Amino acid sequence: MNFPTMSDEPSVAANGYLTGSTLERVLKAGHFAITAELGPPQSADGEVIRQKTALLQGLCDGVNITDNQTAIVRMSSIGAGTIVIQAGLEPIIQMTCRDRNRLAIQADLLGAYALGMRNLLCLTGDHQTFGNHPTAKNVHDIDSVQMVRMVTDMRDDCIFQCGDKFKGQEPRFFIGAAAAPFAEPTEFRPYRLAKKVKAGANFIQTQLVYDVPAFARYMEKVRELGLHEQTYILAGVGPLKSPGMARYMKNNVPGILVPDELIDRMSAASKPWAGKSKDELTPEDKKARSAAWKEEGIQICIELIQQLREIEGVAGVHVMAIEWESAVKPIVEGAGLYPRPEV
Amino acid sequence: MIIAEQKSLEEIKTLIGKAENILVVGCGTCVTVCFAGGAREAAIVASSLRMSTKLDGNGKNVTDVTVQRQCEWEYLDQITDRVADVDLVLSLGCGIGVQAIAEHFPNAWVVPGLNTSFMGMPSEQGVWDERCAACGDCILGLTGGICPIARCSKSLLNGPCGGSEEGHCEISPDVPCAWQLIYDRLSSVNKLDTLLEIQPPKNWRTARHGGPRQIIRPDLRLASEED
Numbered sequence: 001m002n003f004p005t006m007s008d009e010p011s012v013a014a015n016g017y018l019t020g021s022t023l024e025r026v027l028k029a030g031h032f033a034i035t036a037e038l039g040p041p042q043s044a045d046g047e048v049i050r051q052k053t054a055l056l057q058g059l060c061d062g063v064n065i066t067d068n069q070t071a072i073v074r075m076s077s078i079g080a081g082t083i084v085i086q087a088g089l090e091p092i093i094q095m096t097c098r099d100r101n102r103l104a105i106q107a108d109l110l111g112a113y114a115l116g117m118r119n120l121l122c123l124t125g126d127h128q129t130f131g132n133h134p135t136a137k138n139v140h141d142i143d144s145v146q147m148v149r150m151v152t153d154m155r156d157d158c159i160f161q162c163g164d165k166f167k168g169q170e171p172r173f174f175i176g177a178a179a180a181p182f183a184e185p186t187e188f189r190p191y192r193l194a195k196k197v198k199a200g201a202n203f204i205q206t207q208l209v210y211d212v213p214a215f216a217r218y219m220e221k222v223r224e225l226g227l228h229e230q231t232y233i234l235a236g237v238g239p240l241k242s243p244g245m246a247r248y249m250k251n252n253v254p255g256i257l258v259p260d261e262l263i264d265r266m267s268a269a270s271k272p273w274a275g276k277s278k279d280e281l282t283p284e285d286k287k288a289r290s291a292a293w294k295e296e297g298i299q300i301c302i303e304l305i306q307q308l309r310e311i312e313g314v315a316g317v318h319v320m321a322i323e324w325e326s327a328v329k330p331i332v333e334g335a336g337l338y339p340r341p342e343v
Numbered sequence: 344m345i346i347a348e349q350k351s352l353e354e355i356k357t358l359i360g361k362a363e364n365i366l367v368v369g370c371g372t373c374v375t376v377c378f379a380g381g382a383r384e385a386a387i388v389a390s391s392l393r394m395s396t397k398l399d400g401n402g403k404n405v406t407d408v409t410v411q412r413q414c415e416w417e418y419l420d421q422i423t424d425r426v427a428d429v430d431l432v433l434s435l436g437c438g439i440g441v442q443a444i445a446e447h448f449p450n451a452w453v454v455p456g457l458n459t460s461f462m463g464m465p466s467e468q469g470v471w472d473e474r475c476a477a478c479g480d481c482i483l484g485l486t487g488g489i490c491p492i493a494r495c496s497k498s499l500l501n502g503p504c505g506g507s508e509e510g511h512c513e514i515s516p517d518v519p520c521a522w523q524l525i526y527d528r529l530s531s532v533n534k535l536d537t538l539l540e541i542q543p544p545k546n547w548r549t550a551r552h553g554g555p556r557q558i559i560r561p562d563l564r565l566a567s568e569e570d
Contacts, residue, residue, distance in 0.1 A: 098497070102544060124504040127496050129514045138497070142544045145501035149541065161544060180505030185526045188503075188538070195501060195541055207505055254508035 018155070018202060019174040021118035022090050023062035025343035026316075027203065027232040032309060033316030034337055035092060035205065035234060036060040036328050038084065040075035046083050049075070053087040055325040059332045060089075061340060062119050064205070064318070067094040071131025078112045085116045092176065093117050096125025101141035102150065102161045109151060113171035120173040121205060122147040145199050148177050152200030177201040179233075181209070181218040183255035190221040196231075203232040205318040208249070211257040212307045219311050228313030235308045238320040239327045240297035242290070243267045262300055269296035298327055302334040309335075344464065345373040345437045346471045347380060347457040352391055355433065358454040362403070362431035365392065367456070368422065368444065369409030370436035377471055380435030380457050382409035388435065388456060413440025419447045426451050462493075479549025479556065485537060487528035492545075494521035500542040 017024055026033045036056050041048040056063055063084060065077040074080075081091035093112055095105060109120065124144045128136045142150065142161075150161045151173055158170045177196040181189050193204065209215045215235065222228055240246045243266040250258035267274075273281060273289045281289070301319075308314050321327040332338045350358075359365060367389040375381030389407035396403040408425055410418040413436035426432055426448050434441040438459040445453050461473040476493035482500075483490055492498045496514050503522030506513025512520045529535050547553065 124497055124499065127506070127512075127514045140497045140499070141547065143497070143499045143501050144504075145541055146544045150544070178505065183503070183505045184507045184509065184520075185503070185523055188526055188535075191539060192501075192503075195539065199541055254506045254513050 019118045019172045021062065021174045022343060023092065023119050023203070024174045026061045026341055029341065029343050031341045031343070032337065033062075033232070033234060034060045034332060034340065035062045035064060035316065035318045036325070037064045037066065037318070037320045037322065038080070038091075038325065039066050039069055039322060040077065040080035042072065042074050044075065049080050049083040050087050052325050053084050053089050056328055057087075057089060058340060059328050059338065060319070061316075062090045062092045064092045064094055064121060067096045067123070067125070068099060068131070069094075070126050071098065071128040071133065071136075073132060078108060078115065078117065081112065081117050082115050090119065091117055092119035092121050094121045094123055095147070096123045097140050097143055097147060098125030098128065098138050101139050105142070105147060106150070106154065106160055109154070109171050109173070113169070113173065118172070118174055119176065120151060121176040121178065122151065122201075123178055144177060145195050148175055148196055148199040148201050151175055156200075174202050175200055176203040176205060178207070179204050180207045180255040181215055182207065182211070182257050186218075190218065190225055190227070193222060194225050194227055197227050201231050203234060203315075205234045206236045207255050208236045208238050208320060209304065209308065210246075210249075210262055211259050212304065212311075214257055215308070216311050219313050223313050228315075232315035233313055234316040234318045235311075235314050236318045236320055237301055237304050237308070237331075238322065239294070239301040239324065239331060240266055241324065242293045242297075243270070265300060266293060266296055269293050294324075294327070298330050298334065301327075301331050305331070305335040305337070344376060344462070345439075345459060346377045346461050346463045346473075347374050347437050347459045348377075349379055349384065349388070349435075349457055350455070352388075352395060355388070355392070355454075355456055356395065358456075359392070359403070359431060359433065362429075362452070364429040365389075365403055365405045365431045365433055366422075366425055366429040367392070367405060367407040367433045367435060368413065368440075369407065370413040370434075370440050371409055371411040372414075374435060374437055374440075374457060375409075377465070380437075380440075382407075385409050385435050388433070392433075413437075414443050416443075416447060419443060423448070476550070478545070478547070480546060482542075482545075485542070486525045487532065487534065487537075489521055489524045489528055491521045491525065494519075494524070500545060 038052050065081045067077040068074055077093050081093050084091040122144050128134055128138050152175055153159050155170055155172050159165050179193045243263055246258050246263045246266050249256045269292045270289045273285055305317050319328055319331055367385045369380050369382050369385030385407040389405045392405045408422055412418050432444055432451050432453040433456045434444050434453055435456045441453055441455045462475045463471050463473040466472045473493050478492045495502055496512050503520055507520040507523050510523050512518040529537055
């Protein structure tokens with residue numbers, strides 16, 4: 001099988017690109033970047049990946065392929081990423097420290113590069129107690145900061161983590177890391193971001209942002225540290241599906257702040273059906289209510305993007321429409337970010 | 344110290360199987376202090392087994408003895424005759440004690456009555472918490488005396504991860520976030536700048552990952568006859 005590779009692989013020396021991935025080019029050109037997210041199936045069905053890729057085609061500059069997200073076994077990010085490339089989109093490979101030691105991470109990334117992958121997101125990984133194999137042994141040989149440095153050293157100095165030099169093609173990734181601006185201790189979060197930037201992170205994708213003023217305060221500190229000039233920061237956004245989902249995230253997901261105002265807006269969207277118990281609602285009612293919620297969720301997401309765009313140092317957004325890939329199109333179009341720039 | 348807890352009587356009875364003459368061996372050190380396998384517990388387990396097997400219609404002959412430390416040969420020597428008299432030893436020592444008995448008495452069949460849990464301490468009456476993972480390369484000097492290897496669910500060296508909320512770990516509201524503790528501690532002693540340093544990947548060879556560990560102190564060894 002012939003896997004497509006980038007025809008005009010830029011060399012750093014010649015044009016200053018680290019990898020030449022679309023995401024890197026878009027960001028370097030100063031465009032407001034969009035990344036999306038694609039969760040691989042809990043099966044070996046490549047068709048699912050092709051269908052989801054089609055929903056995101058032309059709408060983003062790169063698509064995150066999750067790595068056993070929430071510790072549930074799914075098709076591997078590199079396997080799914082290969083199908084995404086064949087289908088014409090550029091993947092951002094997510095790699096967690098939970099499932100692989102330093103040998104496996106390096107080996108898999110050599111393979112990922114050879115298969116045409118150019119963007120990488122280094123993550124600690126959700127604890128396995130959340131997933132479908134809670135009795136598993138976790139790895140955590142290295143952490144996400146150390147992973148960023150390891151892959152930066154592989155790219156820039158052709159050395160493995162052990163210090164050995166290697167010959168031949170180095171894996172040239174546009175290297176990303178995650179940030180959780182609202183996780184605790186919040187006052188340390190900008191500094192932890194600084195560690196990831198110091199380790200070599202070229203871009204950052206944040207946890208979901210719903211509280212824009214709180215995020216603006218975080219960014220103020222980030223700018224004070226000069227981090228926005230050393231890395232590209234993509235704020236995480238995601239459409240709410242229902243008031244229940246908004247409340248769940250507010251109360252149960254660490255590091256996500258959902259202002260009551262947004263929960264109220266979601267509730268207001270279902271006003272025509274308010275006060276009716278589950279049994280009183282016909283299937284048609286439920287369908288119409290869900291559609292009304294989703295419409296409002298998308299509208300809120302669009303407004304969040306517009307507000308985040310105004311914050312100095314925000315280089316783009318990472319749209320997480322988990323198991324709702326079809327929402328990305330109206331969000332990107334509604335935010336006035338379609339079509340994507342040709343770079 | 345080593346913290347352990349007793350296996351259920353049901354499991355112990357399964358481990359005992361068809362053995363008729365049983366010696367329950369308690370240990371007078373760590374497992375005494377954590378109320379899992381001292382003289383008192385050994386007597387209670389022995390009596391429970393006698394009663395329970397009697398009720399089952401197959402009363403077994405169960406006696407008990409407790410040594411100061413199951414993990415030292417000289418203390419095990421004291422029970423040589425007792426061990427020779429039975430067809431099964433139920434050790435209420437930690438995993439080290441069980442193995443010491445197996446090694447010291449090649450003809451004896453020994454089974455564990457405890458699950459050895461971790462190295463830790465009683466944080467309050469009746470509550471024990473893990474403190475050390477015996478990684479063999481102590482970094483407590485960097486973290487204000489709070490171990491992220493043993494106490495962070497992901498053993499992060501550059502924490503905290505994004506799962507820290509209201510002082511607890513993402514895995515449970517009952518588990519404190521080690522990195523929040525480290526942050527608070529370094530903050531209180533004005534050493535937060537320590538956290539700005541990137542800690543490199545750990546050398547896990549000194550932990551179990553380099554294979555079974557051994558320490559040899561030539562200065563303490565007894566001279567062999569050849570010397």
